[in-house]
Amino acid sequence: MDLVLHLADDYLLDKVWARLLPLNDHLGLPPYAHLSTSANFTSVPYFSQSAWPRDYIPRQIISLSVITFIGIHCLYFLFAWLSYRYIFNHDMMRHPRFLDNQVKQEIQCSLRAFPMMIILTLPWFQAEVMGYSRLYDSVEDYGWLYLGLSVPFFLFFTDYGIYWVHRLLHHPSIYKTFHKPHHKWIIPTPFASHAFHPVDGYLQSVPYHVFIFVFPLHRCLYLGLFVFVNCWSILIHDSDMVTGHALEKVINGPAHHTLHHLYFTVNYGQYFTWADRVGGSYRQPESSLDPMLEIKKQS
Template sequence: MVDIALNIADEYIFDSIYARFYPISIPDNTTITNLQYSLPRDNIYRQFISLFILTNVFAYFFYFFFSTLSYIFVFDKELMKHPKFLKNQIRKEITLSATGFPITSLVTVPWFLGEVRGYSKLYDDINDYGFLYGIFSIILFLFFTDMCIYWIHRWLHHPLIYKNLHKPHHRWIIPTPYSSHAFHPLDGYLQSCPYHLFVYLFPLQKFIYIGLFVFVNIWTIMIHDGEYLSSGTFINGAAHHSLHHLYFNYNYGQYFTLWDKIGGSHRLPGEEQFDRKKKRDQKVWIKQSMEVDKFDENGKEKEE
């Protein structure tokens, strides 16, 4: 996936930039027929810089484009009247996200660099492993990353870790689409590691990887927009994740409730998560606020 994006960017953008800033020494009276640069495309330092730029561009684009679409067309803005919705919360969410992307990108680039340099198990032709494996790899990706993120997320709630890394994300007790990426940079990175690790452990076709990459980002926004897709007990959607933001110690999973059920951290959403009228009911908001107030600033339940 990344090598495709990098090749396109090299062809139309980076070649001319590197030719300008890192020109090759050319003897006088030599006719130049192509762009000449001293940093070839396969130079590891050039690749690192280029990938850092691309990672940031895609991070900002996906975040602002899809979060804004969700905010305009999906998010229930009545929830902004909830007593636990912070003053200027959306601006704070955007600020935390936007300032964190460069740091997250910096520590993420080595994964992409490994892919570009051929160390991952990404492959081009779907026929290399067959169509059925392609379908299976999607299912495997979802269950593998869900399992890993569950345990990483639960570890991030350990008192010694929570206050230093995960606490900023739990400022958003009533999340919006813009809170989807509003993490401490290292928190966001740690929870993204399973996606990158997967392609070093299991073969995955590149265009399937692109599709999953887009899906993961959209799903992350969707579970923060407050609007559920399923009222079932297997999908860890927005209703389940809203409870995680309200009550801290439940529903750590990303896509499914499987590991929450195994780990004893599953909490089934109530009717107020599904019924729009009850979701906007101020009596429900007061009850939720009282339950939230049972936890201290580090997400630990206060002693009676």
């Protein structure tokens, strides 16, 4: 997020803040030319025309909030709509457990959750912007081999973390409050991908944030992976039960997650099946479990 904020400042936000809070406003801050002191970027000095310079924390928090708010809405509606339009089998909407106006309810649930999820996530983003993460800029810092290996490492690390967070959310003491709202969607559509209780959605994102404070990761790669994991979450909520493909026993795909929504206590993983296999919660997708069979019975 520090990269996104830096680019947003360069191309838009410096002008916005200069207009909203120009120098010489009586805000208790000295009206002087400010030099960039970002811990994450080496840039040439620039003249800030705002009384709130780039490294002023209240400005950073507000900017991050607005960027995240706009970004998550754009990502959600764009990729969920594409999946819903071109991948999701609309015949699934005739399933007896598909709710009336479910798509509208999924979208409304997501929109209600986003503001609180953003607030809970802001401390991670702010710490990242202030230079406390281990994100780096130059490939030469760790080499091309590490750059390539960091992708599967990131996915395996976060997958295992999400597995246990997800499984914990199914514990009877907290399930009803935090995770049951997501399981309202027995036959989910891609719009259910972010339809969580905000605490639920935040907790399942924590492993992504923890990773970059423990392990080095290229800044651009992290941004790409962050978009990817959100798209993957959308993809696995399309109620698809295509079975028999070569990677079925390795990749935790849409068919596996469809079984999770149908049976609740299986296939907690996000990308891979290994954590479920080790944890004894794996269930193999089979054509006999396809929810489409229930629809065909009605025909």
